[in-house]
Amino acid sequence: MSNIKILNNKEHAGLRINTEKKSEYGDNIGGAIVFPTEILEAHKEYPIFFQKSQDTGAFQAVALFGFRQDENLFLTNSGWQAEYIPAIVQREPFLIGLQENASTGEKTPVVSVNLNSPRIAKPEEGETVFLEGGESSPLLVEATRQLDIVHDGFGASVKMFEKFLAHDLMESFTLDIEFNDGSKYGTSMYYTISQDKLYELSAESITELHSGGYLQLAYLILASSSNLKRLINRRNALAK
Amino acid sequence: MIKNIVIVGGGAAGWLTAGILAANYAKADNRAVSITLVESPDINTIGVGEGTWPTMRMTLSQIGVSETEFLRCCNASFKQGSKFVNWSHGEGGDAYYHPFTIPQAYNETNFHALWQRHFSNSAYDAVANPQAAICELSCAPKNITVPEYAGVLNYGYHLDAGKFGDLLKRHCTEKLGVRHVSDNVIQVVAAEDESIAYLKTEKSGDIHGDLFVDCSGTHCLLLGEHYNIPFKDCRQYSINDTALATQVPYDNQNSPIASATIATAHSAGWTWDIGLSSRRGVGYVYSSQHISDDDAEKELRAYIGSSVESSVAEQLSVRKIKIRAGHREKFWHRNCVAVGMAAGFIEPLEASALALVELSAKFIRDELPMSSSTIPLVEKRFNTTFSYRWEKIIEFLKLHYLISQRRDTAYWCEVSDPASAPDGLKELLELWKFRPPYHHDLLHTEEIFPSASYQYVLYGMGFETSADMKAPEGNSEQKFLRQVRESIQQAEKLSGSLPSNRALLQTIEKHELQKI
Numbered sequence: 028m029s030n031i032k033i034l035n036n037k038e039h040a041g042l043r044i045n046t047e048k049k050s051e052y053g054d055n056i057g058g059a060i061v062f063p064t065e066i067l068e069a070h071k072e073y074p075i076f077f078q079k080s081q082d083t084g085a086f087q088a089v090a091l092f093g094f095r096q097d098e099n100l101f102l103t104n105s106g107w108q109a110e111y112i113p114a115i116v117q118r119e120p121f122l123i124g125l126q127e128n129a130s131t132g133e134k135t136p137v138v139s140v141n142l143n144s145p146r147i148a149k150p151e152e153g154e155t156v157f158l159e160g161g162e163s164s165p166l167l168v169e170a171t172r173q174l175d176i177v178h179d180g181f182g183a184s185v186k187m188f189e190k191f192l193a194h195d196l197m198e199s200f201t202l203d204i205e206f207n208d209g210s211k212y213g214t215s216m217y218y219t220i221s222q223d224k225l226y227e228l229s230a231e232s233i234t235e236l237h238s239g240g241y242l243q244l245a246y247l248i249l250a251s252s253s254n255l256k257r258l259i260n261r262r263n264a265l266a267k
Numbered sequence: 268m269i270k271n272i273v274i275v276g277g278g279a280a281g282w283l284t285a286g287i288l289a290a291n292y293a294k295a296d297n298r299a300v301s302i303t304l305v306e307s308p309d310i311n312t313i314g315v316g317e318g319t320w321p322t323m324r325m326t327l328s329q330i331g332v333s334e335t336e337f338l339r340c341c342n343a344s345f346k347q348g349s350k351f352v353n354w355s356h357g358e359g360g361d362a363y364y365h366p367f368t369i370p371q372a373y374n375e376t377n378f379h380a381l382w383q384r385h386f387s388n389s390a391y392d393a394v395a396n397p398q399a400a401i402c403e404l405s406c407a408p409k410n411i412t413v414p415e416y417a418g419v420l421n422y423g424y425h426l427d428a429g430k431f432g433d434l435l436k437r438h439c440t441e442k443l444g445v446r447h448v449s450d451n452v453i454q455v456v457a458a459e460d461e462s463i464a465y466l467k468t469e470k471s472g473d474i475h476g477d478l479f480v481d482c483s484g485t486h487c488l489l490l491g492e493h494y495n496i497p498f499k500d501c502r503q504y505s506i507n508d509t510a511l512a513t514q515v516p517y518d519n520q521n522s523p524i525a526s527a528t529i530a531t532a533h534s535a536g537w538t539w540d541i542g543l544s545s546r547r548g549v550g551y552v553y554s555s556q557h558i559s560d561d562d563a564e565k566e567l568r569a570y571i572g573s574s575v576e577s578s579v580a581e582q583l584s585v586r587k588i589k590i591r592a593g594h595r596e597k598f599w600h601r602n603c604v605a606v607g608m609a610a611g612f613i614e615p616l617e618a619s620a621l622a623l624v625e626l627s628a629k630f631i632r633d634e635l636p637m638s639s640s641t642i643p644l645v646e647k648r649f650n651t652t653f654s655y656r657w658e659k660i661i662e663f664l665k666l667h668y669l670i671s672q673r674r675d676t677a678y679w680c681e682v683s684d685p686a687s688a689p690d691g692l693k694e695l696l697e698l699w700k701f702r703p704p705y706h707h708d709l710l711h712t713e714e715i716f717p718s719a720s721y722q723y724v725l726y727g728m729g730f731e732t733s734a735d736m737k738a739p740e741g742n743s744e745q746k747f748l749r750q751v752r753e754s755i756q757q758a759e760k761l762s763g764s765l766p767s768n769r770a771l772l773q774t775i776e777k778h779e780l781q782k783i
Binding site for chain 2: 079080081082083084085086192197198199216218
């Protein structure tokens with residue numbers, strides 16, 4: 028159960044956070060949502076596919092870390108072996124809450140914290156959230172930056188998928204993998220950019236997609252699929 | 268060249284026909300064929316026929332309507348078949364499903380023999396596939412991540428026919444270039460060769476056309492009034508001549524929405540019970556020879572009172588509709604073809620009305636005569652095909668009564684009397700005593716009811732087929748047996764992963780189904 032509180036430097040003055048990446052902190056995840064502003068970095072490390080939200084059916088881009096819900100092939104004893112880790116992971120245990128103004132009823136986004144997160148550290152461990160004078164620590168400054176990526180990311184994702192769908196650029200595909208140890212993984216839940224459709228775009232469509240940066244995103248996502256081979260290699264190496 | 272098609276009448280039949288034709292011919296760059304629909308502003312549409320077949324998914328997709336928009340605009344819900352209650356014995360409690368999904372392995376093996384040999388203690392519909400169990404739980408046939416018009420299980424819709432007509436009208440006029448004339452036709456003017464030359468209207472001048480589609484409902488303005496094509500009365504096979512229709516509110520906004528049409532047999536007919544997202548549509552179809560309108564209304568209110576507060580059931584306003592079972596002797600004559608209730612009408616026991624509109628409009632679309640000289644050939648083909656279809660619909664509906672064991676009222680004695688059945692059906696029933704219905708019993712590839720439908724009804728009602736010569740043998744039997752067992756087990760899994768009909772419709776109110 029989450030225990031979510033709006034963060035403030037009086038109540039949470041002594042709050043400390045575990046920053047290493049470990050299974051016990053909840054980092055053993057098979058993938059995470061990535062937002063358009065992250066794709067330039069994320070595509071170098073992970074295969075990026077699209078999947079539908081179980082609640083809304085809306086598309087979301089996901090970076091794959093493994094082939095099971097709890098399999099993160101980038102996670103080793105010495106941490107998360109990648110140059111880039113998605114913001115939705117990096118912001119933990121912070122999240123965006125909505126604070127309602129009692130008189131106007133207006134809701135504003137505020138930084139909140141899940142006090143039941145395994146990242147909440149014991150008094151002598153981890154890093155501080157607030158400095159002694161009550162200012163934000165570098166850790167909180169960074170977490171806030173990650174939260175901004177997430178906060179802006181949802182709207183940006185909606186726009187990106189509107190463009191991709193309007194230009195009929197997406198297609199579903201079947202993943203069918205046999206690992207060296209003989210085990211198998213298969214799913215049809217993912218979608219990706221169709222190379223054929225991308226290459227067949229008309230000049231007008233290319234101009235339109237390019238002006239919003241969507242053409243580049245489409246190519247980056249397409250290119251990211253070569254990381255699938257590397258992810259399979261990681262899995263095969265693990266089994267030895 | 269057929270360049271101008273004129274449709275007379277703007278109910279669901281007229282607009283559906285317009286949509287099916289326009290979606291095909293409006294694609295060409297220079298609108299090869301123009302479509303005009305003239306509709307009287309003074310005539311209300313009947314607005315019954317709230318159930319569709321799964322074919323409607325393909326139809327709507329081809330017309331270019333999004334499923335999300337359709338579901339929202341028409342207060343539509345997902346229909347996975349029909350549940351027949353009290354048809355076999357009528358003592359309370361007998362029920363079976365005729366689901367839209369055919370039995371597991373049906374096309375590869377003799378499913379009836381498998382059922383008889385290995386599952387004879389279980390109901391036919393329970394062994395066939397998970398759909399009956401899913402319907403019983405009021406689950407949807409899919410979830411929000413399944414693309415529009417695709418399903419985990421086969422499905423059609425329940426819809427508000429009035430709102431459906433409005434949606435199609437908007438789509439046809441705004442997106443598909445259909446010209447809409449709101450005016451009364453005051454005269455049908457014939458050419459020298461007796462084909463229809465044009466229609467005179469009150470205020471909008473003359474409307475010329477090469478092909479006229481009569482969707483004027485029971486008025487049957489062109490085929491009936493103008494051409495005097497006789498009406499073929501089918502009352503002898505379908506004696507229900509009256510319907511009382513009403514709309515029942517849900518108890519609350521979370522009441523379950525049934526995922527099948529519930530057809531319950533009563534003393535002199537049956538009630539339909541159709542769950543839309545906004546309300547239920549309920550009605551009693553009966554034979555006025557066997558029950559008075561007042562008594563029928565009492566039975567209807569008693570039925571409704573079993574699911575809502577009786578004070579609510581007593582206050583509902585009820586509308587009476589006369590049913591004249593039958594169809595025109597021919598449907599296409601010269602350059603005029605009738606679609607919908609202008610062509611014919613039969614009680615909505617298997618929701619065939621909109622399905623016939625789809626089939627008729629698609630036939631016209633696919634075989635549209637390119638020149639006047641080929642019209643007689645298409646006319647002949649259309650008439651042969653649809654005479655056969657009407658015959659099969661009448662036979663299939665009659666089957667539901669003929670094999671009933673009910674003898675509790677004069678009505679049931681009469682409708683189950685073998686003498687009241689068409690000869691074709693009597694012969695088939697003789698055959699089916701010794702072997703189950705299968706594909707060769709029916710001649711057409713686009714058969715209106717596939718042989719699986721006959722099996723669902725026959726074996727749902729306890730009909731016995733004694734010897735079965737074509738049972739699968741050896742290895743193949745084991746293979747199909749495994750498939751059937753797996754499919755039965757799948758029901759449990761599906762019931763855990765599929766949302767309720769209500770929950771999915773609520774999600775679709777807020778979020779869209781994706782196109783892919």
